Amino acid sequence: MPLLTDEQLSAARTDLPAWSVQDGMLVASFTFDAGFMRGIRFVDAVADAAEAADHHPDIDIRWTTVTIRVVTHSEGGITEKDVALAHACDRLAADA
Numbered sequence: 616m617p618l619l620t621d622e623q624l625s626a627a628r629t630d631l632p633a634w635s636v637q638d639g640m641l642v643a644s645f646t647f648d649a650g651f652m653r654g655i656r657f658v659d660a661v662a663d664a665a666e667a668a669d670h671h672p673d674i675d676i677r678w679t680t681v682t683i684r685v686v687t688h689s690e691g692g693i694t695e696k697d698v699a700l701a702h703a704c705d706r707l708a709a710d711a
Contacts, residue, residue, distance in 0.1 A: 618692040627698045634701050640673075640686040641697050645708045647679050654681045657711040664703045670696045672704075 619627065628634060634643040647653040658674055658681055665671045673684040683704050685697040 616687060616690055616694045616696060618687075618690055618694055619698070624693055631698070631701050631705065633705065636693070637684075639692055640684045641693055641701050642682065642684045643701065643704065644680055644682040645704075645711075647681070647711060651678055653711055654679055657681055657708060660707040660711065661704055664707065665700065668696070668700060668703075670700055672700060 624636065628636075631641070631643075633645075634641050636642070645654070645657060647657065654676060658676060661672065661674065661683065670685075670687070675682040675684075683701075685700050686692065687694040687696050
């Protein structure tokens with residue numbers, strides 16, 4: 616799967632306002648004011664989506680904040696797989 620060009624990544628991010636590019640990865644943090652367990656349920660849902668897509672993000676849990684980092688390691692950067700997983704994370708966060 617080819618890496619996204621800067622223009623493609625910029626266009627993709629218009630639909631991903633919570634996401635930024637940091638160290639060559641798509642990164643977003645989600646805060647769950649309802650508490651720790653709500654964040655954990657979100658992580659469980661992300662894990663299910665990632666497993667189904669065979670594309671696994673880096674996940675950092677800090678009390679009520681979950682940070683997701685996605686990159687296609689085998690390609691050395693951001694691909695459509697990462698954009699698709701970012702969209703899935705946004706949908707799952709809205710449902711959490």
